[in-house]
Amino acid sequence: MKRIFLIVLDSLGIGSSADAYKFNDVGANTFGHIAEKCFLGEADDIKRQGGLYIPNLIKLGITHAARASSKQKLLGFNDNVHLLGSYGFASEISSGKDTTSGHWELAGVPVLEDWFYFVKKNNSFPEDILNYIVNSNNITGILGNCHASGTEIIQNLGEEHIRTKKPIIYTSADSVLQIACHEIFFGLSNLYKLCQNIRYFLDKKKYKIARVIARPFIGDNQSNFQRTGNRRDFSIKPFSTTVMQKLINEKKGKVIAIGKVSDIYSGVGISKNIKSTGLNELCNQTIQEIKNSTNNTLVFTNLVDFDSNWGHRRDVIGYAKGLEFFDKKLSKIIELVKENDILILTADHGCDPTWNGTDHTRENVPILIYSPNLEKKFLGHRKTFADIGQTIAKYFLLSNMSYGKSMI
Structure with a gap:
């Protein structure tokens, strides 16, 4: 064996x-x-x-x-x-x-080839990606659009996200597009569906971005927001x-x-x-x-x-x-x-x-x-x-x- x-x-x-x-x-x-x-x-x-x-x-x-x-x-x-x-x-x-x-x-x-990276620290994402996220997923807008620490950005924008239902979208030095949403107020299945749709768009447009990462969190205010274990990565195929x-x-x-x-x-x-x-x-x-x-x-x-x-x-x-x-x-x-x-x-x-x-x-x-x-x-x-x-x-x-x- x-x-x-x-x-x-x-x-x-x-x-x-x-x-x-x-x-x-x-x-x-x-x-x-x-x-x-x-x-x-x-x-x-x-x-x-x-x-x-x-x-x-x-x-x-x-x-x-x-x-x-x-x-x-x-x-x-x-x-x-x-x-x-x-x-x-x-x-x-x-x-x-x-x-x-x-x-x-x-x-x-x-x-061996370079991934596509979102280099700009602020206003990080191209307009075509942002327009697709808003227009194709029945949301009124997005929050973030920057390089950020995942724990810090939900503390800073979590309450506004709950009020507006706008997803928090951010990136890092890696080839990633990360989306933080509240498990209850936005919905875990809605977050997964959003990430899956974005993955489809990136692949269709041949953006060589390694991962779209769903980053769900819970809590009701800045003092108790925390990420959960329901993270999911939507990766490009090998x-x-x-x-x-x-x-x-x-x-x-x-x-x-x-x-x-x-x-x-x-x-x-x-x-x-x-x-x-x-x-x-x-x-x-x-x-x-x-x-x-x-x-x-x-x-x-x-x-x-x-x-x-x-x-x-x-x-x-x-x-x-x-x-x-x-x-x-x-x-x-x-x-x-x-x-x-x-x-x-x-x-x-x-x-x-x-x-x-x-x-x-x-x-x-x-x-x-x-x-x-x-x-x-x-x-x-x-x-x-x-x-x-x-x-x-x-x-x-x-x-x-x-x-x-x-x-x-």
Whole structure:
């Protein structure tokens, strides 16, 4: 029986990449800076104190991979570790440092051309997009039309949105069009329908925008507005065949997508979509699907909280707690890896909570591979995330991907 369990710790970069200067990210190091803050006692609160305690990730090689990537010491860790698996790190060849680019490249489809970005900080969206949103969706206007933090913009415009029913539309440094609406006063189904209509328009007009993101929130005034777990991403379809499509088409295999994975690929190459939210639920669903999975199955999980809840919000303490919580769940996942199974842990980009601004950071990502049958070794510096997709193709005896080199 052949199974792969691929878990993306969304945003867990391990040191700025060689091309980080293009993104003003030289020196960013998501994992390294969190570990440093923990060691220095600057990530303490009532529920956690001291150095970052992640024994299972360490056994899989996270600290070894981080040192190799950053070529720097990690405060609070030593090298005297009995490794369970192989480790290395990978750089991204895709043009962007966004979720879609990172995940597509992991699946063997790097994005080598630039996405369409909304560059202007204010009055960000072209008139044809704004006119379509208003005229084709029975709304009286829009709010926002700018670059913004998702939490801040609902605090600033949430009350006006409730009064007027005008959707809050904003963007960021990524290729995204985000729409925040109240779940009750605007309606969750209305928000999804609006986003779906905009996705259709963007694709029809050939705007190469990676994602339209529904950002529902609740609350009745500025002091208690909060986003809910009902976010949904309406993504552009992958530009070429992913390794997941090959698994389904060539081996009649199954791809179990957990979290926002299906959204990222616009449902393409997905057999079963499990829309979980919250780190605990995502981990529990992953464990359950591993238990249930059969031959020629890829269980593919994205742990979005590291990025959305702690990376973008520059919450070092929350990120550290999240890593320690996941590490406890990881012990159970490791126990479930049988003789011919492969567990792969990686990330899609960085989001250093100690860095300037609130955007992603251009970083190398870890590659941690565990299988009772595989040789334990240093996997080296992989030149593209697509090495993971090629490794999956090789393992399942699929036709070769166009990019990447197998690590097994």
